[in-house]
Each structure stands twice: as C-alpha cells, then as structure tokens.
Amino acid sequence: MSWFKRTASPVTPTVDLEARRAEREALVSAIARRMALDRSLGLPALSDRVADALRAIPRELFTPPGVAARAYRDDVLPLAAGQTLSQPSLVALMTELLRLQPGDRVLEIGVGSGYQTALLAHLGATVFGLEVIADLAQAAERRLAALGLKGVTVRVGDGHAGWPEAAPFDAILAACAAPMVPPALVAQLRPGGRLLLPVGPAQGPQQLCLVEKGLDGAVRERPLLAVAFVPMVTR
Template structure:
C-alpha cells in the first residue's frame, strides 16, 4: 500500500520530470503540461519499476512492449493540437499512460490494443484513476474503429511501415 510519503515523492518526481524533460525541451501547450503533471506515470508500470517511472527513457510493460519516454508522449500529444472538444482515436493502448494524458485533454478517447492482457491491465488502471471518457477495444488497430468514426485526431503509438488507409478514412475533415 502506498503511503502519503510515497505519493509526495512521486509527485515531486513528476514535477521534476515535467520541468526537465518536457518544458525544458520546448513543450509549450499548457494542457499537455498540466496533464503530464497530473497523471501518475508510476501506476502504469510494474511495481518493481516505479522508482524509474519518471526517468527520461521507455520502460518495459510486458509482452515485448514499452511505455514511451515522457517527452515522446508530450511531443506526440502536443502535435495533435487538442483544444478539449475532440474525439481521439489511439492505436496501441499499451500501458494506458498515453491514453490517460489524452483523456485529460480530449472530450473522448477511443483506444485500441491488439493484446487482450495489456488492454485489460490498462483499463483497470485507467478506471481506478476515475477516467470515464475512454472507450476500449481489443483488435487490429490498423483497421481503426469505423463504427465510432470520424475522429478529430488519430494517434498511433505502435510501429507501422505505412499509414493504414482505414485510419485516413476515419479522420474527420479539418
């Protein structure tokens, strides 16, 4: 069980992360900065790795996957130019950390993960943190989520040799 002391240490580590890794590298979007300050990244990694959660590097989350380094999460989120009223499709839920950052800013997040175990683990953490503006799907992210389209923004957090046409087709005009 995590005590107040631990929570305070993680909060301080999160503040240092945002200052030294996010703001110092040029992330200016205040919504992104505030989301990064709020979301407890340490809860999205294994307990044995929590002391490293705010480091400037990716960490393993199982199934050969990693949680992206904080700067990459901030950079990709800032690139979406979210205003707060968007419906966002995320391809590659992974740990759910990027999902949480998006959910702090967007109106609704639709997230797809191909691995059922990772999806369930991420969903459990996100729901425990009180997020209610996220829809989860297990499946092939390259196919998107046609029944929920169109999306105002799409973020792909998984590797792909090219942009899948179904994702392009599901992106709203504008």
C-alpha cells in the same frame, strides 16, 4: 471481439495522487527544457495544458512494479508481451502535435499500459483505445478506472483497421509503427483532423509522421523526426 468501457460519469480516484508529485514536477520541467530546444526543428513547445496533464497523471501507476522506481526518468520502459511505454518527452510531444480541444474524438492505437490514454482523457478528449493484446487492454482499463477518468472506451482490436463504427475522429494517434500509413485510418479522419504515427519497418529506420486532412479532403503527409517504436501487430 472484447470490449471494456468506462462510463461517462466520474469515478472517485482510488490512488494517491500526491505520491511522487515532486518527481512529476521535476520531469515536467525537464520535458519543457527539452521541447524548448527542439523548437529549432519546427516542433511545438510544452503548453500549460499538457504540462498540467503530465503533473496530474501518476506515471508509476502505468509501469510494471519492477521498474516503477524509474517512472520519472525520461526513458522508455518495458511492458509485458514485448511492448514498451514511450519516454515521457515523446509522449508529451505527440500529445502537443494533435492540438486537441476538449470534446475531440480521438482514436488511440496501441493503448499499452494506458498512460497516453490517461493524458488524452485528462485533456478532455473522448478516447477510443485499441490494444491488440487483451491482457494489456484489461490492465489499462483497471488503471484508468483507479484514476476516476471518464470518456474512455478500450477494446481489443487491430490498429490497421481502426474503429470504423466510432469514426470520424478529430485526431488519431498510434504508438506502434506501420510500414505505411494505413488507408483505413486516413478514411476515418474527419476533414481538418490530424493523424500521428510512426512509419517504417519493425527493425529499421522509422519516422514519426503527421498526416493532415484538409477541409477539402486533401491529405498531406509530413515526416517530423526519427523514432523507434514496436510494430503495429495484425490480428
């Protein structure tokens, strides 16, 4: 099994964080408006913390060169190996739904290009990222290093199994759909934790589901909204 580990010490960023800042600001404003409209569905508004993370992370760094010009549209973008980079408004919503606090331990399944990983790390989470495609995992690790982010460990692995050696987690987030909530992930969630993942068939209707584990260990699953994600692949 392959591992790629970011050290806990900060690294000097090697990318221009000022480039396209105005575009990032415009995207944050558009996301805030969209999420405000979705409050009627019981979904959260965009918080200052998540908005600041969106401003800080250059999304163009996490897109293939051929689509970098579209980095600040609220669109799904293609990645290698048939994978995708979720639209920023959905990334922001999923981040808000986790209710993260600095120091929380987060399992991320489907690291992809590393954009969601970067946002979680910027919020102060300790992130354990799983990516089934080795080339994507390695490229994501290089991008995270270029931003000087810390507290992130990425490995190649099957999301269905989770990461038992690093459990329990305060939050688990999956950017790929499973036909049902994997029992291993529920088991690795600490009492009081939250698991967010798309549930449904690869080519059929999917629901973004929030799974909450009570302090007494009781588990509640709640569908939130219709989504379309690539499937969670088994190695």
